[in-house]
Amino acid sequence: MSAVVESIMGDNAKPAGNAGPVERPQAANEAQAAPAAPVTAAPRAPRKKPLGASAFMRIVPPVLGVAVLVLIWQIIAAKNSSFPTPWATLQEAMSMFSDPFYRNSPNDQGIGWNVLASLQRVGVGFGLAALVGIPLGFAIGRVQFLSAMFSPIISLLKPVSPLAWLPIGLLVFKSANPAAIWSIFICSIWPMIINTAVGVQRVPQDYMNVARVLNLSEWKILTKILFPSVLPYMLTGVRLSIGTAWLVIVAAEMLTGGVGIGFWVWDEWNNLNVPHIIIAIVVIGVVGLILEQALVALAKAFTYEQVSN
Template sequence: MNAVTPAIRLTSRKNWSSVLGRLVGASAGPIVGFALLLVIWKIISMRIGDIPPPESTLLAAFNLFKDPFYDNGPNDVGIGWNILASLSRVAIGFLLAAFVGIPIGFLIGRVPVVNAICSPVINLLRPISPLAWLPLGLLLFKASDPAAIWAIFICSIWPMIINTADGVKRVPQDYLNVARVLNLSERKIFTRILLPSVLPYMMTGVRLSIGTAWLVIVAAEMLTGGTGLGFWLWDEWNNLNVQNILIAVLVIGVIGLILDLGLLALARRFHHSEA
């Protein structure tokens, strides 16, 4: 027993060393990348006096996040309320797009007649900038919040429709032939064949949609006003507060990165479950 124990300990140490080495290797790239970004930012701030340096900007960001949910009136609220306002608009518009777009994608991929009818319309509307739909949303809903959600809905729906339809079309015909031989109902074909096969494609569309939605909401809030990161950024520009503009840009980037990484992990999980 005593002879075996040192071998077990040695193997355990090797495993921990291997795990630690992988963690260090995985984190080295991002650390170097962010360090380079800070260095470039510092050089720019030294050459252009109007650009605040990273150390003072990060300190100001820390002070902002010390009390993110204060409320001193309609145009003076904490950054936490602005983040929540933007995220809530994105969530509503995104979920509405998923509720409409994913079933349409299944229909387009499954029914050739629906594909023939819808494809030309989608190809016509898809290249239109989401912000071009914003004035129409203001006209229809007479309010800024529904108009912003409308813009999110429009920009989010196309990747979901296209990727879901593409996934349905790529389902092996042999699977459908077997289902036909077994006389499976359309519901069983959907739950047992189509949905498991299409999930990776559908998750790719979801990931593309949420990234686009987060890009659009900032621009939409700049135009519609109220609360939200876009409005806060534009308001700080009007006040010529460059430091807070940089903080807004960093916050928008961090939240977008978190959303993308979360959905990427979810998409990989579906891919592994299908493998």
């Protein structure tokens, strides 16, 4: 009996190390067998430029460019006595802009009145071109028949110099002022027509299919689908047109006379007043830049971009 008890006690007293293999949980086995995931470094944030470097790049290069231009100007003036120096031109400009709106006679007015007269002609001619060109561009882009009908005409007339239309305007209107406005109109209309028509033709076909499914009227298609999609193209055409119009008015006024910045430049040339001509060139450039930047800001305000996730 004692032998049996000892046998039983001996089996129970065996150390755990001698016991058979113990099964591990399946999750623990999978965790041990799975390879460790590679550790990737977190992307570094883009390094920002120091504030001083940003200000340097914003200020120094333009100032350096102007300094180089003035240096070249000074060298030309030193070698040509009839050409005014930068300092002499600056003094003349300060005297001129101290009273830009004087008016002694119809042919003796300040540069301010001449710029305003030119801007008025540009505004009228440009406005008429927009009233005609933008709706015509929508029609050409929307109707295939009109596109095929007007494409040869536009391709033929678009390369013609705007000043070539000035004699036609003088012949038809019998006056210099309407003839100058006509020249601005005819040179401003082509970019508006072309860009607007291209914008209409590039509207996604899915939009038009949805409009057909919903049975939208032509007015709804125009106002809800075409106009928002075409607006960036249309504003690009407007921006190109205003730059061209401002270029043309100076040349047209040189030929037609009257009050205007172009005629003022020509009159100063007849008086051999070279400093005033240089000042007028700067004024023309500044006004053109202001018009351009204003329309660029307008285009950015009405242009949207797709945001990627």
